[in-house]
Amino acid sequence: MNIPSALRYSNSHEWIRVEGNEGSVGITDYAQGELGDIVFLDLPDVGAKVTAGEPFGSVEAVKAASDLFAPVSGTVSAVNSSLGQQPEQINQDAFGKGWIIKINLSSTDELGNLLDATSYGKLIEQSHGDHH
Amino acid sequence: MNHVALEDQHIALGGKMVPFAGFNMPVQYSSIIEEHLHVRNTVGIFDVSHMGEFIVTGSDAEKWLNRMTLNDVSTLTVGQVQYSAMLYDSGGVVDDLLVYRFNDHYLVVVNASNIDKDFEWLSSHLGGDVAIRNISENTTLLAIQGPRAAELVRNIADVPTDGVEYYHFIEGHVKGIPVIFSRTGYTGEDGFEIYIDRAHSLTLWNAVWEAGKPLDLKPIGLGARDSLRLEVCYCLYGNDIDQTTTPHEAGIGWITKMKKAGGFTGYDVVLKAKENPTRKLMGFILTEKGIARQHADVLLDGQKIGEVTSGGFSPILNKAIGLAFINKPFDVLGTEIALDVRGRQVKALISQTPFYQRSK
Numbered sequence: 203m204n205i206p207s208a209l210r211y212s213n214s215h216e217w218i219r220v221e222g223n224e225g226s227v228g229i230t231d232y233a234q235g236e237l238g239d240i241v242f243l244d245l246p247d248v249g250a251k252v253t254a255g256e257p258f259g260s261v262e263a264v265k266a267a268s269d270l271f272a273p274v275s276g277t278v279s280a281v282n283s284s285l286g287q288q289p290e291q292i293n294q295d296a297f298g299k300g301w302i303i304k305i306n307l308s309s310t311d312e313l314g315n316l317l318d319a320t321s322y323g324k325l326i327e328q329s330h331g332d333h334h
Numbered sequence: 335m336n337h338v339a340l341e342d343q344h345i346a347l348g349g350k351m352v353p354f355a356g357f358n359m360p361v362q363y364s365s366i367i368e369e370h371l372h373v374r375n376t377v378g379i380f381d382v383s384h385m386g387e388f389i390v391t392g393s394d395a396e397k398w399l400n401r402m403t404l405n406d407v408s409t410l411t412v413g414q415v416q417y418s419a420m421l422y423d424s425g426g427v428v429d430d431l432l433v434y435r436f437n438d439h440y441l442v443v444v445n446a447s448n449i450d451k452d453f454e455w456l457s458s459h460l461g462g463d464v465a466i467r468n469i470s471e472n473t474t475l476l477a478i479q480g481p482r483a484a485e486l487v488r489n490i491a492d493v494p495t496d497g498v499e500y501y502h503f504i505e506g507h508v509k510g511i512p513v514i515f516s517r518t519g520y521t522g523e524d525g526f527e528i529y530i531d532r533a534h535s536l537t538l539w540n541a542v543w544e545a546g547k548p549l550d551l552k553p554i555g556l557g558a559r560d561s562l563r564l565e566v567c568y569c570l571y572g573n574d575i576d577q578t579t580t581p582h583e584a585g586i587g588w589i590t591k592m593k594k595a596g597g598f599t600g601y602d603v604v605l606k607a608k609e610n611p612t613r614k615l616m617g618f619i620l621t622e623k624g625i626a627r628q629h630a631d632v633l634l635d636g637q638k639i640g641e642v643t644s645g646g647f648s649p650i651l652n653k654a655i656g657l658a659f660i661n662k663p664f665d666v667l668g669t670e671i672a673l674d675v676r677g678r679q680v681k682a683l684i685s686q687t688p689f690y691q692r693s694k
Contacts, residue, residue: 238362238365238366238557239365239366239367239368239647241367241625241647241654242623242624242625242654243623244623244624244678260676262623262624262625264366264367264557264561264625264646264647265361265366265557267625267627267675267676293365
């Protein structure tokens, strides 16, 4: 399982890569694998406010839909518009081309509530055990 | 949990296993969209051994089956298959099924989720010289579907399968083991479904793969099975038809032979529903982003006019599609409707079905 060590993770399977005051957000490789083929996204506009732990959009896969939760609070500073035409980039490259939004963080303190790669790895090991 | 004979083979191929109708089944191997397109363009193999099979014997078998099912069993010739359904006295659907006519018996193939219910229903309505036997647990069923299916099956069969017409079957052998080659399927493509004794599952599986490798055969899960059937608008029991639906409103009036001798169980209710329909199963295509799934409300000017029975993504159209019961008199092609997708209203058009038809 691919879990880059430089990123922070939420319990709801989002990742964030922070550079300065801005964080790129996406869903993890594990999450895209569980969802399967992603065909549509419902995303906020640039400038929208997001709150840690609250939904900021949703992702629709062939099998099921899922909300996207903001790992941190802040303002949306960019949206990956290429996902409109090619949502499958999330399936192909969840931590790279499949980034979803960028957030200007209200406070870097909230990063402390997120998981590091080791803890996230343990989380998905456990939730995978709950599956089949 | 029930286990198909080839479960280890599916896991070895990377099948993601999920519980379905009491069986541990592969829902996908790589990607539902890739698998779907592979069946449309090339050839795929499905393990559908969860389906149920009953053998019906006795001198009154034809007469009895004719009363228990909607279609006209008396028109079947040996070697022919018939799509049909059986109803409760209330006119609701017990199950949809296939009837195979052999020389001295019939084979009835039913949905996995309904095996016990169907067997009890049929057993409790036996009449005359008829016996019914449930061979579901001893039967493996593999579907080979796609434009290259006929070539693959030709290469493993000891009988001429090319001449077998759609909805017909031929008995033969694979590696010396008796099988039934049935030119049927649930995908809208050409193909065969092959029945074999469970004990010989691996022999058939290996023979199919040996012949299939050069043809780029791929394993296909239940996810693509569902999206393939939805594009061609084949009914799914539990979604589009169930104990609350009557045949004509669900678009299976064509298998409902109102004039056949002796009628059928549920006839009176069906006649009334046919003459005074209240709703109709219609297709829709979304014109905005989203996928409407089963039970989503169908709205017209904010009023509920129906409910989605099946919804999903069409890899061929690259759009979300589905089927919905639309109340009369709103069942008009081209009507713009809204679908409640997780609290959001998404626009769609009532559209012609099927959404896809293969070029012959």
